[in-house]
Amino acid sequence: MNFNFLSPVSDSVLAHNELLPAQALGRKLKIHSAQHGIPDLEDVNIAILGVLENRNDVNYIGEEFQLNEIRKSFYGLFPGSWNTTVADLGDINKGESVEDTYFALKESITILVKKNIIPIILGGSQDLTYSNYRAYDALIPMVNIVNVDAQFNLGDSTKPIKNNSFVGKIILDKPYNLFNYATIGYQTYFNSQEEIDLMDNLYFESYRLGAVSKDVTIVEPVLRDANIVSLDLTSVKGAEVSLKQKFSPNGLDGKEICAIARYAGISNKVTSFGIYEYKPSNDDELTSMLVAQILWYFIEGVNYRVKDDDFSDDRNYKKYITLVDSEELVFYKSNKTGRWWIEIPFLADVNNKLKRHTLLPCMHQDYLDACNNKVPDRWYKALQKNSV
Incomplete structure (x- = not known):
């Protein structure tokens, strides 16, 4: 199986992992290391995949980033009573071009989903959702995407793809496989009236931040129907995250974002889950711990999936x-x-x-x-x- 473009989890994270209690999550993962290579995926249910690509961020000024702090936070948590096997496959590094990174991510997701493994993508910029979507060209005829985001990201599809305009490309690029697109937690003042009207005209769904905060259960059905869930960390309110991650004083709080991740996990249809727009900073503990807990709740949800949508037997x-x-x-x-x-x-x-x-x-x-x-x-x- 070709995972040539994956680099192993860093030695500093692995050294940190060795010091954790035996019951910690990091001690139970199958980890891609320089010493042992890519782990056997035979009985793996979920695979974590870092993607160190942020060049199509509209605010990109050449900065690099890494995911070590997220891994340390995640490895240090304790698992629930799960029978789910999780692997950490390391990172896809930046390719020569952004298109190279897109290709590597698309190929990796296709391979994993074909093996009934759910990839969790830890990303830089959210335009990576486009290559996540393209991975489904070879998998299913119609795709439902849920975007947890303050913005719709429709943008101007005639211009090159960016992290605030990738949905326009998804809608207009062939092959046309998108059936439904839904945004959870959007904030009206971050979206032009034209975009809001377009969402309505295309019969796409959107859930305002106020409605979600009032009753987070309203988003469970749309997540139950999703194939791809893409979560933008700028949808989280500034008080919940580190300095560089702050985007808006309003947004989803930690409990709401974790509940949404759990609904995505419980959904029998969700076969890939991405967390994007992570921006490490010197006071990073808060954001990396929040991402770790989002991961934890998604895996918790997957562990409690119930096949309840078989309507061929009327006793069900x-x-x-x-x-x-x-x-x-x-x-x-x-x-x-x-x-x-x-x-x-x-x-x-x-x-x-x-x-x-x-x-x-x-x-x-x-x-x-x-x-x-x-x-x-x-x-x-x-x-x-x-x-x-």
Whole structure:
């Protein structure tokens, strides 16, 4: 298997790891080291992959960065009662060009996902999400992306790709594999009205920071439906992170970002998870510990995945049918987990890539709203996208 572009975890991190208690996470990982090479991936469920690329950051001025502090913080945590095997594959260094780095990341993700290993990408700039998305060209026909971010990052797709405009490239570059794009925690004043209108016109989903802070559970269904989750650390409020990492006084707090990571982990569909825009500084402990805890909660979620979306056997679920404006809405509730889905009707005359009744994750509240004659927003947007 070709992982030539990976450099091992640094000796200083490995030396630090040797001093940790035997029960610590770092002592239970399979680690890519200079001495032993890339570990055997036979029974690995999750692989951590650093990517030291930030040249397409709009504010890039030639600075280098490394992920050692994150690794030290993460290795020092204690695992839950997990039966999940985690490997740390080290880092993809900057290529000759940014495109070389993109290629190396795309290839690595494709290899891992084909082996049913979930890559966790620890990145520099968030434009790396583009090559994460491209890795799915060889994997599945349609992709759902969730971006945890203060900004939509649509940008001007006619200009070269940057960390604040990569989504425009995802939407407009062939092959067109994007079905849904959702942003969690966006802050209106960081987004132009044109971008906000475009999100609406494309029937993409967005969850404002205020709504998420009021009730973080509203984002569980959209994460349950995601293939790729991309988390921008600038979505976290300034008080929660180190000096160089501070972006805005408002943002998601530590508990909310960890809850979102856990929802992403629990989702049966999420097959890659990225954390981006990490900026080390001299007072780094806070950010590196927050990233370590985000990782911990994602892995915790993966460990507790339950296969509850098999609707071929009617003993697995209860079915509810309700009428809204003469439209019949069909809901399913899993007997195993109590999670809800709503059926998107198949449109016979539409040549789309979803040739079946598609079940869309939703909340119990959506069913209650439908009983009160209110069409669920996610259902409406998915139906419109299927009609385009």
